[in-house]
Amino acid sequence: xxxxxxxxxxxxxxxxxxxxxxxxxxxxxxxxxxxxxxxxxxxxxxxxxxxxxxxxxxxxxxxxxxxxxxxxxxxxxxxxxxxxxxxxxxxxxxxxxxxxxxxxxxxxxxxxxxxxxxxxxxxxxxxxxxxxxxxxxxxxxxxxxxxxxxxxxxxxxxxxxxxxxxxxxxxxxxxxxxxxxxxxxxxxxxxxxxxxxxxxxxxxxxxxxxxxxxxxxxxxxxxxxxxxxxxxxxxxxxxxxxxxxxxxxxxxxxxxxxxxxxxxxxxxxxxxxxxxxxxxxxxxxxxxxxxxxxxxxxxxxxxxxxxxxxxxxxxxxxxxxxxxxxxxxxxxxxxxxxxxxxxxxx
Amino acid sequence: xxxxxxxxxxxxxxxxxxxxxxxxxxxxxxxxxxxxxxxxxxxxxxxxxxxxxxxxxxxxxxxxxxxxxxxxxxxxxxxxxxxxxxxxxxxxxxxxxxxxxxxxxxxxxxxxxxxxxxxxxxxxxxxxxxxxxxxxxxxxxxxxxxxxxxxxxxxxxxxxxxxxxxxxxxxxxxxxxxxxxxxxxxxxxxxxxxxxxxxxxxxxxxxxxxxxxxxxxxxxxxxxxxxxxxxxxxxxxxxxxxxxxxxxxxxxxxxxxxxxxxxxxxxxxxxxxxxxxxxxxxxxxxxxxxxxxxxxxxxxxxxxxxxxxxxxxxxxxxxxxxxxxxxxxxxxxxxxxxxxxxxxxxxxxxxxxxxxxxxxxxxxxxxxxxxxxxxxxxxxxxxxxxxxxxxxxxxxxxxxxxxxxxxx
Numbered sequence: 037x038x039x040x041x042x043x044x045x046x047x048x049x050x051x052x053x054x055x056x057x058x059x060x061x062x063x064x065x066x067x068x069x070x071x072x073x074x075x076x077x078x079x080x081x082x083x084x085x086x087x088x089x090x091x092x093x094x095x096x097x098x099x100x101x102x103x104x105x106x107x108x109x110x111x112x113x114x115x116x117x118x119x120x121x122x123x124x125x126x127x128x129x130x131x132x133x134x135x136x137x138x139x140x141x142x143x144x145x146x147x148x149x150x151x152x153x154x155x156x157x158x159x160x161x162x163x164x165x166x167x168x169x170x171x172x173x174x175x176x177x178x179x180x181x182x183x184x185x186x187x188x189x190x191x192x193x194x195x196x197x198x199x200x201x202x203x204x205x206x207x208x209x210x211x212x213x214x215x216x217x218x219x220x221x222x223x224x225x226x227x228x229x230x231x232x233x234x235x236x237x238x239x240x241x242x243x244x245x246x247x248x249x250x251x252x253x254x255x256x257x258x259x260x261x262x263x264x265x266x267x268x269x270x271x272x273x274x275x276x277x278x279x280x281x282x283x284x285x286x287x288x289x290x291x292x293x294x295x296x297x298x299x300x301x302x303x304x305x306x307x308x309x310x311x312x313x314x315x316x317x318x319x320x321x322x323x324x325x326x327x328x329x330x331x332x333x334x335x336x337x338x339x340x341x342x343x344x345x346x347x348x349x350x351x352x353x354x355x356x357x358x359x360x361x362x363x364x365x366x367x368x369x370x371x372x373x374x375x376x377x378x379x380x381x382x
Numbered sequence: 383x384x385x386x387x388x389x390x391x392x393x394x395x396x397x398x399x400x401x402x403x404x405x406x407x408x409x410x411x412x413x414x415x416x417x418x419x420x421x422x423x424x425x426x427x428x429x430x431x432x433x434x435x436x437x438x439x440x441x442x443x444x445x446x447x448x449x450x451x452x453x454x455x456x457x458x459x460x461x462x463x464x465x466x467x468x469x470x471x472x473x474x475x476x477x478x479x480x481x482x483x484x485x486x487x488x489x490x491x492x493x494x495x496x497x498x499x500x501x502x503x504x505x506x507x508x509x510x511x512x513x514x515x516x517x518x519x520x521x522x523x524x525x526x527x528x529x530x531x532x533x534x535x536x537x538x539x540x541x542x543x544x545x546x547x548x549x550x551x552x553x554x555x556x557x558x559x560x561x562x563x564x565x566x567x568x569x570x571x572x573x574x575x576x577x578x579x580x581x582x583x584x585x586x587x588x589x590x591x592x593x594x595x596x597x598x599x600x601x602x603x604x605x606x607x608x609x610x611x612x613x614x615x616x617x618x619x620x621x622x623x624x625x626x627x628x629x630x631x632x633x634x635x636x637x638x639x640x641x642x643x644x645x646x647x648x649x650x651x652x653x654x655x656x657x658x659x660x661x662x663x664x665x666x667x668x669x670x671x672x673x674x675x676x677x678x679x680x681x682x683x684x685x686x687x688x689x690x691x692x693x694x695x696x697x698x699x700x701x702x703x704x705x706x707x708x709x710x711x712x713x714x715x716x717x718x719x720x721x722x723x724x725x726x727x728x729x730x731x732x733x734x735x736x737x738x739x740x741x742x743x744x745x746x747x748x749x750x751x752x753x754x755x756x757x758x759x760x761x762x763x764x765x766x767x768x769x770x771x772x773x774x775x776x777x778x779x780x781x782x783x784x785x786x787x788x789x790x
Contacts, residue, residue, distance in 0.1 A: 185424050215479070301501070327521060327628045330628065333629065355494040356524055
C-alpha cells in the first residue's frame, strides 16, 4: 500500500513539473550509465517503443547490416540547442544530445503487425567530455532493458520473408566493441547522421517530409547544404551498380576502413569519398590478413568475384576470417549478390 | 567460487591526476568467465591490476581492453590459460586499444584469429606471455601470436609464440620496439618486424619455423620506410617447417629453411647471432619483389651491416616449391648456396653511377661465412653475374644506437 502511495505521489510531482514524458537530461549527462533504459525516459511506452516528447524518429538512406535485425532510430537534442552542420561529417551535436537505436526482429517478416521481439537499444550520449556508447538488452517480457557493459548473447529466431524460420546467435556488443566501429582518431563518434545520409523522405505522423527539412524546422540542426552527394539505398535497383555497391561498402565497412578509422593500418579504404583504385582494393595485396585471405591474392580482382578477398570475407562466418569483425553472425546474401555483381561488372 | 574478489587500496599513487588508489581485482575460472573477465576489463580504472588465478578460462567471444595503465597478470604462462577453442565471434583472442598496458604470466590458446592484437598503444608491455595454437602448424591457425600495430614503446619480453599461420611475434607500423628473451617455434615466420622504426630484437630463439626472423617493409601503407633495426644475440636455427601460410600473404612466399630475411628497410645491423641449420639459406637481403605504384615507397635494402655472426650449416635442403627465392639461389649458386645472399637489385641510377657509400651493404667478420650477390650490369648484358667476393664488401661497422623504452 505504502509503495503505491509513494508511486502516486511521485507521479503527481512529475505531473506538476510537466515532466511526465520528458527525457531525463541529467541521466544523459551523468558520469555513470543508468542500470535501466527507462531512467532516460526516451520512451513513453517501452514495449510499443513510443518516443517521448522531443525524441524524433529518423531513418538513414544506407544502413549497416546487423544479422537481418530491424532498426528504429531516434534523435534527441535538448531544447534551445542545435546540432551544427559540418561538411562531410556527422552533425556536431550539442552536449546533452542522444542518439537511440533499437534492434529488433519482427516475429514474422511477412506480417509485421504480429509484433516485434526487441533485442537491444543502443544509446550514444553526448557528454561534456565527448560521446559515450553503451547498450541495453531487453528482458523477455519486453518491459525493460538493462545495461550490458560486457555485452550479451541472445539466441533467437524469426520468420523471414519466405516464411522460413531463421535462427541467430545475436550479440549485444560490449562497450569496447561499440568503440571498434564508432572510433575516429580514437574518439567515439556517431556514424549515421551525416546530412548526406539523412537526405530522404520520412513518413511522420503529420505527413511525409524530407528529414533535413524537418530537423531544420524543429531546430535540431542549424543548417544543411542544398546540394550534396548522397549515398544511395543499395537495395534500390534504379541506381547504378557502382553507386549501390559503394554505398553499401561505405556504411558497412567505411567507418573502420578509412584513413582515420580503426582499420587504417590495412591501407584498404572503403569510405564513400575514397577514389584511389589501390586503396579501394583493386589488385591490392593483403597486409596482415593471415588466413582471412582464403588463399586469394588480392582484395578485388576486377571481373572475378571468386578471386576477390573482399567478397570471400563477406561470405565467411568464421570469426577469424569474416568481415565486419563484429556485429555479424550470418552472411548477408543480398549484399553478397550485389558486391559479386559489382566485381563481375568491372 | 565464482565471485570476483576485490582487495582494495594496496597501492597509493602520488602522481597528481592519477586515481588516488588502484585496485587489485582477482578472478578465477568459472562457467561465466566471458562476462566476468570482459566486464572487469571494461570497468577497470587506470592503475588497476586484474589478477587471474591459475586454471583454464574458456571464451566464446574475443576479449578487449580499452583502459590505460592496466595490468593483466596470471600465475604463469603454463598455469593461467585463456582458451579460445570454442570461440564463435571476435577477430582475435585479446584486443588492447589503450596505453601503458602490461600483460604478464598467462597464455592465450587456440584463438580463431590473432591471439593478442594491440592497436595504437603508447606503451604495451608483454612479459612472459604465451600465444599458442595447440594443434601444431596448420593453415587454419590464426595469423599472429603477438600483434602490436601502430604502437610505440612496445616490449615483448620472455614470451613464447607457437603455431601462428603468419608470424608468431609480429610488430607492424610501430616504433621504439624491444623483442627479447622470447621463443618462436612452429610458426611460418618466427619474429617479424614490418614497416617499423627503431627496433631491437635480441636474445631470442627462433627455431622450427618456416623462417626465423624477418625484417620487412611493404608499400601502400600509412607507415612505411622501415629503418633502424638491430638483430643481435639471437639463435635462428633449424627452421624446417613447411610453409603453411594461406596464399596471398607475403610470408606465403618465404621458403622453408630461412634464417633471417631483410627486405627493403634501411639501417639494419645484424650481429652476434647464431644462424644455422636452415635448409634454404641463413641470411638473405632482398628487394621488394612485386610491382608497386607507390611513389613514396623505396623497395631496396640500404645500409645493412652484418658482423660477428656465427653461421652454421645451411642450403642443404632448399625449398624450391615455395616462392622464388630458393630457386633463384639454387640456380645462381649452382647448388652451393651461400650463408649470406644479397640480390644486388638497385635503382637504375645506382646501377649506372654506383651506390652511395653510406647505403652499401657492409660485411664485418662472420667466421667462415660465404657470400653471394648479383652484379646487375653483368646480369643485364648476359655475363656471369655471380659475385662471391666477400672481401669486396668489407667495411667499417658503424654501430646503431640501442633502443630504450622509458621505465624498462
